[in-house]
Amino acid sequence: RPPARPAEHQHCRHNPLRDEWVLVSAHRVRRPWRGQLEQPPTEDVPRWDPANPLCPGATRANGEVLPGTPTPAPRPLPCVPPRCDPNFFPLLQVNPHYEGTFVFPNDFPALQPDSPAPGDSDHPLFQAAAARGVCKVMCFHPWSDLTLPLMSLAEIRAVIDAWAELAAELGASYPWVQIFENKGEMMGCSNPHPHCQVWASSFLPNEARLEERTQRQYRERHSVPMLLEYAEQEARRKERLVVENEDWLVVVPYWATWPFQTLLLPRRHVLRLQDLRDSERDSLASIMQRLLIKYDNLFQVSFPYSMGWHGAPTGPHLQEDCRHWQLHAHYYPPLLRSATVRKFMVGYEMLAQAQRDLTPEQAAERLRSLPEVHYKQRRR
Amino acid sequence: RPPARPAEHQHCRHNPLRDEWVLVSAHRVRRPWRGQLEQPPTEDVPRWDPANPLCPGATRANGEVLPGTPTPAPRPLPCVPPRCDPNFFPLLQVNPHYEGTFVFPNDFPALQPDSPAPGDSDHPLFQAAAARGVCKVMCFHPWSDLTLPLMSLAEIRAVIDAWAELAAELGASYPWVQIFENKGEMMGCSNPHPHCQVWASSFLPNEARLEERTQRQYRERHSVPMLLEYAEQEARRKERLVVENEDWLVVVPYWATWPFQTLLLPRRHVLRLQDLRDSERDSLASIMQRLLIKYDNLFQVSFPYSMGWHGAPTGPHLQEDCRHWQLHAHYYPPLLRSATVRKFMVGYEMLAQAQRDLTPEQAAERLRSLPEVHYKQRRR
Numbered sequence: 081r082p083p084a085r086p087a088e089h090q091h092c093r094h095n096p097l098r099d100e101w102v103l104v105s106a107h108r109v110r111r112p113w114r115g116q117l118e119q120p121p122t123e124d125v126p127r128w129d130p131a132n133p134l135c136p137g138a139t140r141a142n143g144e145v146l147p148g149t150p151t152p153a154p155r156p157l158p159c160v161p162p163r164c165d166p167n168f169f170p171l172l173q174v175n176p177h178y179e180g181t182f183v184f185p186n187d188f189p190a191l192q193p194d195s196p197a198p199g200d201s202d203h204p205l206f207q208a209a210a211a212r213g214v215c216k217v218m219c220f221h222p223w224s225d226l227t228l229p230l231m232s233l234a235e236i237r238a239v240i241d242a243w244a245e246l247a248a249e250l251g252a253s254y255p256w257v258q259i260f261e262n263k264g265e266m267m268g269c270s271n272p273h274p275h276c277q278v279w280a281s282s283f284l285p286n287e288a289r290l291e292e293r294t295q296r297q298y299r300e301r302h303s304v305p306m307l308l309e310y311a312e313q314e315a316r317r318k319e320r321l322v323v324e325n326e327d328w329l330v331v332v333p334y335w336a337t338w339p340f341q342t343l344l345l346p347r348r349h350v351l352r353l354q355d356l357r358d359s360e361r362d363s364l365a366s367i368m369q370r371l372l373i374k375y376d377n378l379f380q381v382s383f384p385y386s387m388g389w390h391g392a393p394t395g396p397h398l399q400e401d402c403r404h405w406q407l408h409a410h411y412y413p414p415l416l417r418s419a420t421v422r423k424f425m426v427g428y429e430m431l432a433q434a435q436r437d438l439t440p441e442q443a444a445e446r447l448r449s450l451p452e453v454h455y456k457q458r459r460r
Numbered sequence: 461r462p463p464a465r466p467a468e469h470q471h472c473r474h475n476p477l478r479d480e481w482v483l484v485s486a487h488r489v490r491r492p493w494r495g496q497l498e499q500p501p502t503e504d505v506p507r508w509d510p511a512n513p514l515c516p517g518a519t520r521a522n523g524e525v526l527p528g529t530p531t532p533a534p535r536p537l538p539c540v541p542p543r544c545d546p547n548f549f550p551l552l553q554v555n556p557h558y559e560g561t562f563v564f565p566n567d568f569p570a571l572q573p574d575s576p577a578p579g580d581s582d583h584p585l586f587q588a589a590a591a592r593g594v595c596k597v598m599c600f601h602p603w604s605d606l607t608l609p610l611m612s613l614a615e616i617r618a619v620i621d622a623w624a625e626l627a628a629e630l631g632a633s634y635p636w637v638q639i640f641e642n643k644g645e646m647m648g649c650s651n652p653h654p655h656c657q658v659w660a661s662s663f664l665p666n667e668a669r670l671e672e673r674t675q676r677q678y679r680e681r682h683s684v685p686m687l688l689e690y691a692e693q694e695a696r697r698k699e700r701l702v703v704e705n706e707d708w709l710v711v712v713p714y715w716a717t718w719p720f721q722t723l724l725l726p727r728r729h730v731l732r733l734q735d736l737r738d739s740e741r742d743s744l745a746s747i748m749q750r751l752l753i754k755y756d757n758l759f760q761v762s763f764p765y766s767m768g769w770h771g772a773p774t775g776p777h778l779q780e781d782c783r784h785w786q787l788h789a790h791y792y793p794p795l796l797r798s799a800t801v802r803k804f805m806v807g808y809e810m811l812a813q814a815q816r817d818l819t820p821e822q823a824a825e826r827l828r829s830l831p832e833v834h835y836k837q838r839r840r
């Protein structure tokens with residue numbers, strides 16, 4: 081038998097953070113694609129649109145006081161926002177003319193602070209638990225026609241500071257604060273204005289519980305935080321590195337499931353976003369910009385993804401030993417071959433196991449080789 | 461505080477099969493949707509198309525002998541297939557003029573029988589394992605313009621027999637045989653011809669390992685198979701029942717994550733598809749037809765989903781005590797509000813925890829209330 085070559089011979093790889101496996105069948109990328117083609121994102125988003133509820137000065141519908149109206153008709157809005165008298169316009173809220181980031185409550189929150197707890201379970205197969213929390217939306221910038229990779233370093237730095245502030249503020253009481261960005265319509269994003277969401281919950285969500293368990297076990301066994309060790313290994317091995325600087329590195333993880341999935345890791349042992357030093361926030365802005373420009377350059381399109389931050393749990397856990405945790409961000413982008421051909425995680429993936437069509441090393445190599453100047457900003 | 465009402469007050473529910481939670485925030489269904497709209501499926505699929513590699517008499521490209529040609533140009537094909545002389549046409553394979561179900565090897569298999577094992581791991585964070593297997597495609601019917609809900613009971617019964625046969629044949633040596641159907645372009649299906657896939661592997665995939673563990677633990681603790689007990693409970697409680705007959709029931713499980721997700725369960729303790737009795741196969745054809753007609757009727761569209769069968773593991777596990785297992789099928793359909801508005805499992809769901817916008821009881825009630833005659837077959 082010839083020796084195994086990962087790019088030719090299918091094999092499974094272990095994801096130690098989720099304690100599960102991915103099937104890597106790189107020879108499969110050759111198959112022709114006759115399935116669904118994605119719509120590339122619209123290119124002509126207006127910079128300011130008073131009908132867009134995320135824009136400065138625009139009027140939002142407050143979902144909670146609009147019962148029974150599933151799709152409110154777009155209201156004609158004055159270009160200059162009316163003064164918001166809550167007694168006169170109880171259904172409307174007006175955004176300030178914000179100039180940097182802007183945080184406001186999600187008008188249709190999946191988590192609310194005061195939901196009553198469900199009754200006791202009468203059977204082990206029917207178990208419910210209380211869920212309380214808060215959902216916020218954060219606009220990255222006043223302009224609708226920008227995305228993070230097109231923003232300046234100072235503007236990205238402002239986003240990082242706003243993240244850290246919210247993580248600390250909501251983390252004072254809530255055990256988990258999930259910061260995440262859905263970018264692109266393909267990722268369920270329903271508004272082109274650059275923004276992310278922050279959902280804080282009274283419980284540790286599944287992914288948090290999973291990473292809590294695997295990281296705790298790893299540290300118990302190996303006396304070092306899993307992702308600190310992992311970053312050191314990848315910095316040395318290099319084949320999965322995409323970009324790095326003095327404080328951070330981005331890799332296509334050895335166990336990546338999405339074609340161009342990446343993991344953003346600090347080199348220092350850092351528990352939470354709010355613990356980042358001033359210089360680390362600057363270098364984070366820089367490495368995010370470099371990664372996101374490469375992403376956009378890959379298929380010359382505003383690259384869709386869902387991303388989010390994971391760090392040590394908060395609230396009551398602030399008092400606990402969380403040294404097994406290491407701060408990190410996951411990027412999960414769906415595109416596989418072009419701006420219009422995505423990877424579908426469907427039948428086999430949902431029922432059995434994730435499967436990928438190129439090796440993580442091949443993905444890293446492609447990302448690494450891309451220019452760090454955005455294709456829209458190149459001088460001609 | 462008022463008592464909790466599940467349709468109004470968000471809460472978490474436990475999925476005992478996957479040992480994880482889902483956030484149920486039913487009040488969220490009120491929010492307006494301004495995001496991506498899906499393309500409804502094409503209605504004018506030709507019944508027979510010689511250029512469609514799944515049709516009877518059509519010529520397939522055998523992917524394995526077409527290296528380096530990512531998207532072979534469609535070849536002009538004679539309407540009567542050429543005699544297949546493998547010496548003369550090494551790249552082509554011709555389907556027989558099949559009249560019922562038709563099984564053939566996947567031309568671009570993610571699993572092949574003889575891949576070499578990866579070398580030994582040099583670090584606990586970099587672990588690979590051998591993956592061997594077989595991928596097959598099964599056409600349900602010679603016509604391309606049919607789907608399961610539009611097929612006769614005898615035709616669906618033939619599909620069930622072919623499933624059971626493949627499960628037994630591949631299960632003789634492989635530990636896991638995953639039968640799954642991706643229906644609709646939205647679910648990554650790349651060919652409109654009614655078909656499913658069967659991937660047999662030398663390893664237990666993640667989902668199988670998870671259900672193995674949870675079902676084993678449940679039986680150890682409660683002395684009864686989890687899903688046998690669950691079916692009995694749901695048959696009695698009724699609020700999540702969609703359809704039932706003497707041998708089977710379909711429920712929107714208490715822990716459903718997809719909006720109209722269902723679980724198809726036998727009433728008898730059955731380990732594997734191949735163990736189904738003659739009469740149980742007939743009643744399975746009937747309940748599948750009833751469920752799938754309701755699915756199509758929900759939004760008057762050929763309802764997309766990924767579905768698949770889970771049963772006790774096979775190969776070497778045939779010799780083991782698998783009484784904790786119960787055969788079942790999962791249906792995972794993405795549509796939420798209409799033929800064009802789906803639920804996106806993205807940011808929060810990928811990074812934290814699945815979230816749903818209506819209660820399982822509401823979903824079951826809607827499905828239950830739909831007619832059992834297909835909207836395309838109603839007499840006018």
Ligand SMILES: O=P(O)(O)O[C@H]1O[C@H](CO)[C@@H](O)[C@H](O)[C@H]1O
Nearest residue numbers: 423424426427428429648649650
């Ligand atoms: O083989 P198909 O149907 O073309 O491919 C589809 O199902 C496979 C198995 O779930 C997935 O890996 C692919 O991403 C999907 O497009």
Ligand SMILES: O=P(O)(O)O[C@H]1O[C@H](CO)[C@@H](O)[C@H](O)[C@H]1O
Nearest residue numbers: 268269270803804806807808809
């Ligand atoms: O709130 P949005 O961006 O409109 O909604 C999007 O993100 C949410 C959180 O991941 C998901 O639950 C929704 O399905 C998705 O469409």
